[in-house]
Every structure is written in structure tokens, then in C-alpha cells.
Amino acid sequence: MDAVYTPNQLSGAQPNPFLEAMPEMLSKEALFCRLACSPPPPDAAQLKPSDRRRGLNALSSVFVPLDYMAVIYNTLFCAMESTYTASATVDSIRRVHAIHQGDGAALAQLPVATSTDSGSILGVPGIGKSSTIRRCLRQIPQVIRHSQYGDSKLYCNQVTWLMVECPGDCSVKTLALNIIEAIDRAIGSSYSDLNQRVARLPSASVLATRVKILCLTHHVGLIVIDEIQNAILTASRNKQSKALIKFLVELSNEACTSIYYVGTPSAEDLFLSQEHLKRRTRGLRLLPMRPDGIYRGFLHELWPYQYTPERAHFTDALVNLVYDLSGGIPAYIVKIFYEAQVQALQAGTERLDDKLIRKAVEMLNIVAPKTYAKGTYLSDFSVCDTDEDTETDTEADTAEALEPEPVRRLYAVPRGRPKAKRDKHDILTLAAAGQDPETAAAVLEQAGLLEVF
Known part of the structure; x- marks a missing residue:
């Protein structure tokens, strides 16, 4: 120029x-x-x-x-x-x-x-x-x-x-x-x-x-x-x-x-x-990205590009499974999403599912790192547009509303031991219910679980 x-x-x-x-x-x-x-x-x-x-x-x-x-x-x-x-x-x-x-x-x-x-x-x-x-x-x-x-x-x-x-x-x-x-x-x-x-x-x-x-x-x-x-x-x-x-x-x-x-x-x-x-x-x-709203928004932008006969729903189970297998690395996310559809089309499957996603990762031999050196996650960057003259309050509110909200991490596969069932008079149950000490003591004494000297 x-x-x-x-x-x-x-x-x-x-x-x-x-x-x-x-x-x-x-x-x-x-x-x-x-x-x-x-x-x-x-x-x-x-x-x-x-x-x-x-x-x-x-x-x-x-x-x-x-x-x-x-x-x-x-x-x-x-x-x-x-x-x-x-x-x-x-x-x-x-x-x-x-x-x-x-x-x-x-x-x-x-x-x-x-x-x-x-x-x-x-x-x-x-x-x-x-x-x-x-x-x-x-x-x-x-x-x-x-x-x-x-x-x-x-x-x-x-x-x-x-x-x-x-x-x-x-x-x-x-x-x-x-x-x-x-x-x-x-x-x-x-x-x-x-x-x-x-x-x-x-x-x-x-x-x-x-x-x-x-x-x-x-x-x-x-x-x-x-x-x-x-x-x-x-x-x-x-x-x-x-x-x-x-x-x-x-x-x-x-x-x-x-x-x-x-x-x-x-x-x-x-x-x-x-x-x-x-x-x-x-x-x-x-x-890489954290398993939060930024990652979810990234995958949501890719989700419409499905070439299987039926479109898979954008569920927490699939979203979190992709994160677990990709580690939040954008190139892995795209490649897994691509290869899973290839496997679906070759097998004549109607839509994506967790089995196809796992098979794609196995075919690609993707192993996401578990730990990283010091750095800043892609999800942690936040840049405000400083052009105040061209942005009205209404536009700013709209832009803020369009930002992906942070989501609670839901694992695709339940992890850890199953939660044990406890009696309603159990001390941990009473503590989790937020009972005050006097009420908890009275309940325990009534159930014969507390001896008063």
C-alpha cells in the first residue's frame, strides 16, 4: 500500500x-x-x-x-x-x-x-x-x-x-x-x-x-x-x-x-x-483452555459443522468427554471432532456418540498432557475494547450478555467411589444439614447416640 x-x-x-x-x-x-x-x-x-x-x-x-x-x-x-x-x-x-x-x-x-x-x-x-x-x-x-x-x-x-x-x-x-x-x-x-x-x-x-x-x-x-x-x-x-x-x-x-x-x-x-x-x-x-465457558463456547462454534445424517445434541457428557480426551488443546479438539465424523460416516452411523469420539482419539493416537509448566491458560485472557466513543451502553450490555458464562465441570464419566448412604441421625448428615450444636445434641441424645455426664 x-x-x-x-x-x-x-x-x-x-x-x-x-x-x-x-x-x-x-x-x-x-x-x-x-x-x-x-x-x-x-x-x-x-x-x-x-x-x-x-x-x-x-x-x-x-x-x-x-x-x-x-x-x-x-x-x-x-x-x-x-x-x-x-x-x-x-x-x-x-x-x-x-x-x-x-x-x-x-x-x-x-x-x-x-x-x-x-x-x-x-x-x-x-x-x-x-x-x-x-x-x-x-x-x-x-x-x-x-x-x-x-x-x-x-x-x-x-x-x-x-x-x-x-x-x-x-x-x-x-x-x-x-x-x-x-x-x-x-x-x-x-x-x-x-x-x-x-x-x-x-x-x-x-x-x-x-x-x-x-x-x-x-x-x-x-x-x-x-x-x-x-x-x-x-x-x-x-x-x-x-x-x-x-x-x-x-x-x-x-x-x-x-x-x-x-x-x-x-x-x-x-x-x-x-x-x-x-x-x-x-x-x-x-x-490450553480450561474446562469452562470459553472452552464450551469454542466447541459450540464447531458443533453446527456435522455432516452425519442426524446432528448430535450439545450435551454436557459429550462436551466434557471431548475436553477430557483433548486436554483443551484447540488443534486436538478440531481433529477429534473431524475424525469422529469420519468414523461415523464410514460405519454408517446416524450421529456422533461417545464411542465414536473415543475411537477417533484411539485412531489419532492423541494423548493430552496432564501437567504443564508455568503459563497462562487461554481461558484466563480478558481484553476489553477501549474504543469508548463507538460503543454505547446498550452495545456493551449486549456484548457482555453474549459472553459465554462459566459452567460447572461435569465429568462425562463418574469418578471416585459412589457416595455412601448414611443414617439421618449420622453426625455427618446432621452437620451437612446445617443443624446448630444444641439441636444436633438433642437429636443424638434422643437416638441414644450421645451420653450426658
């Missing part, structure tokens, strides 16, 4: 075209409208048997926004703005020259960008970290084209974000190439071709320098490194993670680019092992 400049309070008195070209941050309501995806539910009774199995693929396109997604969107958006707040246009040009010439002294004399943001988003596999981040980033224009700022010509591309995957071999070369290719995809350049015209790839240090210069040249606001736990797996074998982490730290410092790491909780071991990484990798630690 072409740059449209609007005054930004963060820029202060110094002109900052890159910060002023940033779009407005979306409200929670606007973000959820863009993120939500709910194709029309099927009328399975009208479908041919051959079309029911094919129609199940629509379930993979259903996307239910949750409050934690608004937190991720706000975090990434603010990280981009912190990059453009920390660097001015003239400083960026000076940094390019200093890095290109390898002049460490000149680079050290430039203003230090202390406000660029770095952090991490770690979570249990299957809760939707990567898909949520990609959807949130797509709500922000990736490339903003500048041509004129005020009375001055300004020809450049501003790349607000890049998302790349941490290489499995923990190689600086591979990660640098991934970043260069991501820039090519974003702006349509051909920097990657320079590496293919030579007999062998440049050294890791040369590629690292190119990445820093490209990030400054195209004003990259944020780089998201996905699957950062790959660095842990490689480090445990050949201890190569230090070079990769050093490159990322230098990239953040010298190119003034915010960096966020995304992965599983196993990456926490690497972050805590390096003192300089602890403050750079703070951020969200995500756990």
Missing part, C-alpha cells in the same frame, strides 16, 4: 515518516471481525452420502477468535512501532554505511536504539500460536511504499514485518538466507539471486552483514522467528545455538529491528541458560 501519513504522538517533534505511515491499531471488535471465519454450516440431511465426507474439509477453515489473540496482535503491533520510534531516517543511513564498511567505532558512536522490542511467545503445541500470529500479522500491511514526505522526495519500501522459520540445523547461513528470501517475497526483489550466481555461498558473516543492511535499507519493523525450539534440539547435539543467538542479538542491536521468538516451552531452557537472553525473551507463555 502507498504511505498515508498521519500525526503520531510517539514521533515527537522529529519528523518520522515510517512511524507516521503506520496504520491505526485495530480495536478488539474490528480485529475479531477480520479474524473470524465461519462458512455456512451444512444441511447434512440434504447432502448425498458421497458429499458428506468431502464436505468435512470445511471444518479446517473454521476459525474462532479468542481474547488471547487480541493480546498477541497488540504485542506485535507495538513491537513494530517501537522499531520506528527508536530509529530516525538519517540514523538508518549512517548505520548502513557503518555496517557495510565494518566500522565498529562509527557504529558505536551512533545513537543507541534502546526502545526496540524483543520478546517471545511460547506455548503448548497445538494451541494455534503460529496460525494466530500469521493471521494477526496479515491485518497489518506488510509493505508501505513511500514516494514523497512533505516537500521532500522519499523513495523506499517500508517492510513492517517478516516471519521466518528457525532452521533445523541452527545455522546462521540458513536463517540469513531465509530472511533474505522473505524480503524478496515481500517487496518482489531478487536479493537471493546474488547468492546463486557464485560457485559457493558467502560466509556466514557476509550473509549476516547483508541481512543487517537489508533490514536497515527496507526499514524492517519486526522479524518473527518461528519454531525457535529447533535451536534447542540442535544445541543438545552439537552446541551450535550460540552463533545463531549471537546473530539475532546483533541484528536487533545494529539494525534496530524488533525480534520475537515463537515456539514450544522447550525453548525456555535456552532462554534461561543465557543471561543476556532473559530480558530479551520475556513474553507470553500459553497453556
Whole structure:
């Protein structure tokens, strides 16, 4: 998109075209409208048997926004703005020259960008970290084209974000190439071709320098490194993670680019092992949904997408069974709901039941974790829409009424010993009935269960 400049309070008195070209941050309501995806539910009774199995693929396109997604969107958006707040246009040009010439002294004399943001988003596999981040980033224009700022010509591309995957071999070369290719995809350049015209790839240090210069040249606001736990797996074998982490730290410092790491909780071991990484990798630690109204609302959004001849009722027994078997992990919930219908259609069963759900879990070999490290459950996030001017009291009341109410946990299978039957004169029965001491004593004495001295 072409740059449209609007005054930004963060820029202060110094002109900052890159910060002023940033779009407005979306409200929670606007973000959820863009993120939500709910194709029309099927009328399975009208479908041919051959079309029911094919129609199940629509379930993979259903996307239910949750409050934690608004937190991720706000975090990434603010990280981009912190990059453009920390660097001015003239400083960026000076940094390019200093890095290109390898002049460490000149680079050290430039203003230090202390406000660029770095952090991490770690979570249990299957809760939707990567898909949520990609959807949130797509709500922000990736490339903003500048041509004129005020009375001055300004020809450049501003790349607000890049998302790349941490290489499995923990190689600086591979990660640098991934970043260069991501820039090519974003702006349509051909920097990657320079590496293919030579007999062998440049050294890791040369590629690292190119990445820093490209990030400054195209004003990259944020780089998201996905699957950062790959660095842990490689480090445990050949201890190569230090070079990769050093490159990322230098990239953040010298190119003034915010960096966020995304992965599983196993990456926490690497972050805590390096003192300089602890403050750079703070951020969200995500756990699955609790068995509450948020989970119930999530499953309720999926429930209409049933392709069996008859639709199963949304009962507490089935709802709690799905939670017990999935552990509240969204990817498991969707997969179980999908596979259970596959089993029903193949067996010619009219509707879903508990046996089909259990069989689906057995077919998929799903074993939900029982314990987790420290973190925040997806159900515990609560984000209020701060756009007070556009929301009336009536609208606020309506939105509050639509929020899923917390529900009491009802296990699908009764657990523990059956409750013993007690006599009406039993002390525990009297205590449970709320009898005062005098009345309880009189009843016990009358029944011959109390001796008074």
C-alpha cells in the first residue's frame, strides 16, 4: 500500500515518516471481525452420502477468535512501532554505511536504539500460536511504499514485518538466507539471486552483514522467528545455538529491528541458560483452555459443522468427554471432532456418540498432557475494547450478555467411589444439614447416640 501519513504522538517533534505511515491499531471488535471465519454450516440431511465426507474439509477453515489473540496482535503491533520510534531516517543511513564498511567505532558512536522490542511467545503445541500470529500479522500491511514526505522526495519500501522459520540445523547461513528470501517475497526483489550466481555461498558473516543492511535499507519493523525450539534440539547435539543467538542479538542491536521468538516451552531452557537472553525473551507463555465457558463456547462454534445424517445434541457428557480426551488443546479438539465424523460416516452411523469420539482419539493416537509448566491458560485472557466513543451502553450490555458464562465441570464419566448412604441421625448428615450444636445434641441424645455426664 502507498504511505498515508498521519500525526503520531510517539514521533515527537522529529519528523518520522515510517512511524507516521503506520496504520491505526485495530480495536478488539474490528480485529475479531477480520479474524473470524465461519462458512455456512451444512444441511447434512440434504447432502448425498458421497458429499458428506468431502464436505468435512470445511471444518479446517473454521476459525474462532479468542481474547488471547487480541493480546498477541497488540504485542506485535507495538513491537513494530517501537522499531520506528527508536530509529530516525538519517540514523538508518549512517548505520548502513557503518555496517557495510565494518566500522565498529562509527557504529558505536551512533545513537543507541534502546526502545526496540524483543520478546517471545511460547506455548503448548497445538494451541494455534503460529496460525494466530500469521493471521494477526496479515491485518497489518506488510509493505508501505513511500514516494514523497512533505516537500521532500522519499523513495523506499517500508517492510513492517517478516516471519521466518528457525532452521533445523541452527545455522546462521540458513536463517540469513531465509530472511533474505522473505524480503524478496515481500517487496518482489531478487536479493537471493546474488547468492546463486557464485560457485559457493558467502560466509556466514557476509550473509549476516547483508541481512543487517537489508533490514536497515527496507526499514524492517519486526522479524518473527518461528519454531525457535529447533535451536534447542540442535544445541543438545552439537552446541551450535550460540552463533545463531549471537546473530539475532546483533541484528536487533545494529539494525534496530524488533525480534520475537515463537515456539514450544522447550525453548525456555535456552532462554534461561543465557543471561543476556532473559530480558530479551520475556513474553507470553500459553497453556490450553480450561474446562469452562470459553472452552464450551469454542466447541459450540464447531458443533453446527456435522455432516452425519442426524446432528448430535450439545450435551454436557459429550462436551466434557471431548475436553477430557483433548486436554483443551484447540488443534486436538478440531481433529477429534473431524475424525469422529469420519468414523461415523464410514460405519454408517446416524450421529456422533461417545464411542465414536473415543475411537477417533484411539485412531489419532492423541494423548493430552496432564501437567504443564508455568503459563497462562487461554481461558484466563480478558481484553476489553477501549474504543469508548463507538460503543454505547446498550452495545456493551449486549456484548457482555453474549459472553459465554462459566459452567460447572461435569465429568462425562463418574469418578471416585459412589457416595455412601448414611443414617439421618449420622453426625455427618446432621452437620451437612446445617443443624446448630444444641439441636444436633438433642437429636443424638434422643437416638441414644450421645451420653450426658
